[in-house]
Amino acid sequence: MATKIFIDGEAGTTGLQIRSRLDQRKDLEFIRLGDDVRKDPAARKAALNSADIVILCLPDDAAKEAAGLIENPAVRVIDASSAHRTTPGWVYGLPEMTERQRQEISGASRVTNPGCYPTGAVSLIRPLVRGGLLPADWPVTVNAISGYSGGGKQMIAEFEDETSPNYTHVPYRIYAMGLEHKHVEEIRVHGELAHRPLFAPAVGRYAQGMIVEVPLQLWALPGDVTVAQVHEAIAEAYAGERFVSVAAPEEAAALKTLDPEGLNGTNNLKLFVFGNEDRKQVRLVALLDNLGKGASAQAVQCLNIMLGIDEGTGVELAS
Incomplete structure (x- = not known):
C-alpha cells in the first residue's frame, strides 16, 4: 500500500523542489488540495490528519500552527522550516551527524529538517x-x-x-x-x-x-x-x-x-x-546546494529513512 504524503506549502520553493523529487515515485500517494480550498482551515486540518507523513514547507509561524492542527497520533511530520530545529521531542534530520542519527530519524514521529x-x-x-x-x-x-x-x-x-x-x-x-x-x-x-x-x-x-x-x-x-x-x-x-x-x-x-x-x-x-x-x-x-542537501533533498533523504527504504531514492533532481 502506498504511503500517503501531504506537502503543506508545496507551492513554495522548498515544496516545489521536494515534489519534483517525489513525483515519479510509485510507493507514494499524494494528498493535494485545490486552489479553492488550499487555505481553508477545515480542509487543511483534514489533509494534515489523513496523511501518513506530512511535510511542512511553510514559514515558521505557519509551521507551528500546522503541527498543532495534527491530532492523529499516527501522522508523522517532517518540518522543513526552522520552527522546531531546537525544540525538544523533534529529531534533527541530519542523518550523518551521529552514529545513531539514522536510527532516531527512522523511528521518529517528528523530524526537523536542518537549515x-x-x-x-x-x-x-x-x-x-x-x-x-x-x-x-x-x-x-x-x-x-x-x-x-x-x-x-x-x-x-x-x-x-x-x-x-x-x-x-x-x-x-x-x-x-x-x-x-x-x-x-x-x-x-x-x-x-x-x-x-x-x-x-x-x-x-x-x-x-x-x-x-x-x-x-x-x-x-x-x-x-x-x-x-x-x-x-x-x-x-x-x-x-x-x-x-x-x-x-x-x-x-x-x-x-x-x-x-x-x-x-x-x-x-x-x-x-x-x-x-x-x-x-x-x-x-x-x-x-542550499536547495539540495541544505533543504529539499535532505528532506527526501529523511523521508526515505522514515520509510525504511534506500535513503538515496529520488534525492537527485532528474536531469
Whole structure:
C-alpha cells in the first residue's frame, strides 16, 4: 500500500523542489488540495490528519500552527522550516551527524529538517568538538554565502523580477548585521557549542549553491592542534558516508578557488580543510546546494529513512 504524503506549502520553493523529487515515485500517494480550498482551515486540518507523513514547507509561524492542527497520533511530520530545529521531542534530520542519527530519524514521529547554513557549519564544527580539538566554549566564527533562492520568494523577486520595487543589480551583499539570524542557535545547539557563534552570512547574484566557512587559528587552540589532526577528525566522522565526503589534503592543496554552484541539483555535501601548517591556520569549508542537501533533498533523504527504504531514492533532481 502506498504511503500517503501531504506537502503543506508545496507551492513554495522548498515544496516545489521536494515534489519534483517525489513525483515519479510509485510507493507514494499524494494528498493535494485545490486552489479553492488550499487555505481553508477545515480542509487543511483534514489533509494534515489523513496523511501518513506530512511535510511542512511553510514559514515558521505557519509551521507551528500546522503541527498543532495534527491530532492523529499516527501522522508523522517532517518540518522543513526552522520552527522546531531546537525544540525538544523533534529529531534533527541530519542523518550523518551521529552514529545513531539514522536510527532516531527512522523511528521518529517528528523530524526537523536542518537549515542550509547549519548543515555545513554543524558538519564542520561538531567532529572537532567531539574529538576534543575545538573547545566547546571557543569563540567560533562562521562565514557563508548562498544563492538568492535561499531567501524565498521575496529575495528571488529582488534578484529576478525587474518589476519588483526591491529589484537590485548588486552582485553580492551581506545581511543579518544585527547578529540575530535564526540559524545561530541551531548551529550552537547541534554544533555542541557553549556560546553562540558569530555568524556572517551573505547572498550572491546567483540562484543556488553555497559555501560555509569556519576559520580557525590553530596556534590559539589548546593542545598544539595540527592541520593534519583537524582533517583526520573530520574525515573519520564521515568515513563511508554516501552523501558527505571530505576532500583529501592533496585535493584541497591543489585548488585555487571553489565554485559555490559546484554541487547544485545534488544531495551532496563536500567538506574541505584548507590549511597552512607553518602559519598554524585553517579554513574549514563546506560546499553544498542550499536547495539540495541544505533543504529539499535532505528532506527526501529523511523521508526515505522514515520509510525504511534506500535513503538515496529520488534525492537527485532528474536531469
